[in-house]
Amino acid sequence: MVAATPEPSAAGRAGSTRAGAGAIVAHGLVKHYGEVRALDGIDLDVPEGTVMALLGPNGAGKTTAVRIFTTLLEPDSGHATVAGLDVVHDADAVRRTIGMSGQNAAVDEYLTGRENLDMIGNLYHLGKAASRARADELLERFDLVDAANRVVKTYSGGMRRRLDLAGSLVANPRVLFLDEPTTGLDPRSRLGMWDVIEELVGGGTTLLLTTQYLEEADRLADAIVVIDHGKVIARGTSDELKSQIGGERLELTVSSASELAATVDILRKVGVGEPTTEEKAHSAGVAVEGGSAVLIEALRQLDAAGVVVQDVGIRRPTLDDVFLALTGHAAEEAGEAAAAKKRGRRGDKGESS
Amino acid sequence: MSVLTQAAADGMVVARRNLIKVKRVPDLLIFTTIQPVMFVLLFAYVFGGAIHPKGVNYREFLMAGIFTQTVAFGSAITAIGLADDLQKGIIDRFRSLPMARSAVLVGRTTSDLVNNLIVMVVMSLCGLLVGWRIHRSVGYALLGYIVIFAFAFAMSWVSATIGLSVSSVEVAQSAGFIWLFPVSFLSNAFVPTSQLTRFLRPIADWNPMSSVVASARELFGNKGTEKLSTAWSMHHPVVTALGWSLLLLLIFIPLSVRKYRAAATR
Structure with a gap:
């Protein structure tokens, strides 16, 4: 072929x-x-x-x-x-x-x-x-x-x-x-x-x-x-x-929610912008510039502060993030709305060309 | 290959595909046969006693009407088959292939004609059982069947246009049939048109269906009441019937092909 x-x-x-x-x-x-x-x-x-x-x-x-x-x-x-x-x-x-x-x-x-x-x-x-x-x-x-x-x-x-x-x-x-x-x-x-x-x-x-x-x-x-x-x-x-929708994020999970406060302080220093947290998952994240060097620096400081890190990584945005950022709505939501609209117009679609 | 032989070859590929379905799902054919058999029995034994055309053996009179009604109703299958293909996206697949634009319709109407042939064999046997006979030569009888099948083929193209115009198989199932009731009952199929009220009489006399029924009666040698009518169509039924079938084909072949070109999956 x-x-x-x-x-x-x-x-x-x-x-x-x-x-x-x-x-x-x-x-x-x-x-x-x-x-x-x-x-x-x-x-x-x-x-x-x-x-x-x-x-x-x-x-x-x-x-x-x-x-x-x-x-x-x-x-x-x-x-x-x-x-x-x-x-x-x-x-x-x-x-x-x-x-x-x-x-x-x-x-x-x-x-x-x-x-x-x-x-x-x-x-x-x-x-x-x-x-x-x-x-x-x-x-x-x-x-x-x-x-x-x-x-x-x-x-x-x-x-x-x-x-x-x-x-x-x-x-x-x-x-x-x-x-x-x-x-x-x-x-x-x-x-x-x-x-x-x-x-x-x-x-x-x-x-x-x-x-x-x-x-x-x-x-x-x-x-x-x-x-x-x-x-x-x-x-x-x-x-x-x-x-297009921005760079990388540093995301990590710590062993308990009580460590989140210290974690956020450190993330604020190494990252750009305000860190986000999720209490239930004991996780936090922040936008970063500089990739793995920032990751190493963050881990060093967290270790020094006695925070136990269970999971850590630099995450690039997924296409889902892209879609959300571009359309202002998630792909699924849009799908539902459009499907409803499609049902509504089915009647006059017969003779479409 | 010329354009025409190509179209015919493509049409036969599609017809073969449709007939494989008839072979594998025989229920459809069985049920399309049960309905006219039921009509024969109902009219011969239930209504037959009440309808007394003068000097006519009603069961002989009835069969040509039932034959014609059977193929007319049989044409509705064309609409259902096409609506089904449309709904399942199969028409899309066909339309994306470099095949003749008429092939799907030629194939469908051809396979439905074969369906009608099978049903007519059953109906003829059924007629013989209730006392119907052919009284003229084989040549005339054959011409009688040809008039019926020409009408069946023409009606199939009308039905194709309906099938490509409706929005779903369910709609095709009723839209394909419903208009056939007035067409078949406002005719000479079951009662002599001379018994109809004055303003319905010309409509029934000129109904394409009536001319097919009258042709079949004449060519099979079954006594009818057409000659009581003053309408030209009833005195020249064969020419009228073939003329109607030709006219329907001339209108509905191009119309349905146009529908096919624009057909979209719904």
């Missing part, structure tokens, strides 16, 4: 595509569903062979963006290209280039795993023999050989997801879109899915995935774009995003 650059003719047709441009590019994508602005001017650029995570709560516009890239929806304004091909004007060529796995595993329950893959191969016009061979190859790769001749109705959630992902890979796509690939999976299946995806992108496929799980974006993506209410609110690598 070697990543190839788009053919010049295709790139030429797409107009705005520059040489060396990304495998997935969007400029000012806007999409309305009735009153709701699902996408409010999104710009994206995913370089060939890299993984981008579109991170945001439910209803942020992630799925809408994927639906535009995969030719399922046309944007109200703005434009997008995949492998240099315009998603509106070259939709058929785009479909030959991409693989997509949607939010719910779109596999046929009454077909066997093999029949599902074989059908997709036929619809890609691979030819009978090649289609069957490809199905066998994918069943092997996704550890579904034993279940290959069972109807999908009998599959677990994780197996269905793997089969759905296998389905998106039937035609060896150069560009892959995965919409919330692990939503609804148990933790073990999620880890398995991550391994599969990592192996896949190791082969050079360009991947855009959406997720509500900060951890997932952190682990799988080269670059992260955070969206909320249809707008990009931050972008960068996971490390860049974390450093």
Whole structure:
């Protein structure tokens, strides 16, 4: 699966595509569903062979963006290209280039795993023999050989997801879109899915995935774009995003709550700003500059003061902190609110394009 | 491969997929057959005594009506099947593939036609049991069935448009059926249109369903009461029936394909 650059003719047709441009590019994508602005001017650029995570709560516009890239929806304004091909004007060529796995595993329950893959191969016009061979190859790769001749109705959630992902890979796509690939999976299946995806992108496929799980974006993506209410609110690598909301914190736990007062005094001296404490957990923390040198200095002073330190570390902010800082609300909360809104507008969503 | 053969090939892949489901979940087919069998028994033995078209053997009269009603109601399955695929995201998967835009609909209407073929075999046997007979040559009888299946296929495309327009499988289940009641009862299927009130009579005479029923009666050699009507459609039922089916196809094939292009998972 070697990543190839788009053919010049295709790139030429797409107009705005520059040489060396990304495998997935969007400029000012806007999409309305009735009153709701699902996408409010999104710009994206995913370089060939890299993984981008579109991170945001439910209803942020992630799925809408994927639906535009995969030719399922046309944007109200703005434009997008995949492998240099315009998603509106070259939709058929785009479909030959991409693989997509949607939010719910779109596999046929009454077909066997093999029949599902074989059908997709036929619809890609691979030819009978090649289609069957490809199905066998994918069943092997996704550890579904034993279940290959069972109807999908009998599959677990994780197996269905793997089969759905296998389905998106039937035609060896150069560009892959995965919409919330692990939503609804148990933790073990999620880890398995991550391994599969990592192996896949190791082969050079360009991947855009959406997720509500900060951890997932952190682990799988080269670059992260955070969206909320249809707008990009931050972008960068996971490390860049974390450093956007400030530096490191020194956090420690002492053996009893009575030692907290002395601890806070020392933290105030070594850190910047006011230390925070949690009485119940006997823990305290403070923002610091200088990393491990500060850590050593703090420990020296605490030792001198006779405080018993049980746990200590320099902690960098997590993506959860980033999300909270960027949106002013936690990811989960936002999800609930957006989900409620989504339910409210379901009625007028039917005829959306 | 040309565009057309490609579309046909893709359609057959989808049709095969749908038929595998019929094979693996035969309940659906069984229940769609039970309903018309029930109608045959109810009309032949319960209402039949009360409905007395003059000079007509009611059970012979009834079967063409039941056949046509059966395929009309059978078309609702198209709406349910498509709404189900839409709800499960399978239409999204199909729409992201480089396959013909009409293939999912061609496949669905084709597999539903096969469904109807199976149901019609059962219904014909059921008719023979209650005393219905074909009195004309094999050629005419065959043409009779062709008129019925052309209508079935056309109705399937109407149903496809409904299935892609409603918001869920549950809605498809009632929206796909409900309009078929007036269509099938405001016709000559169960009572002669001459027994209807004056203002309903022209509606029933020109109902596409009536022309299919009248064609079947004529071609099977079952005595009907159509000739009592003054409407042109009742004197030229075969042309009228095939004309209606063609018109429905011309309207609903492009309409449903347009719906499909814009279909979104709900």
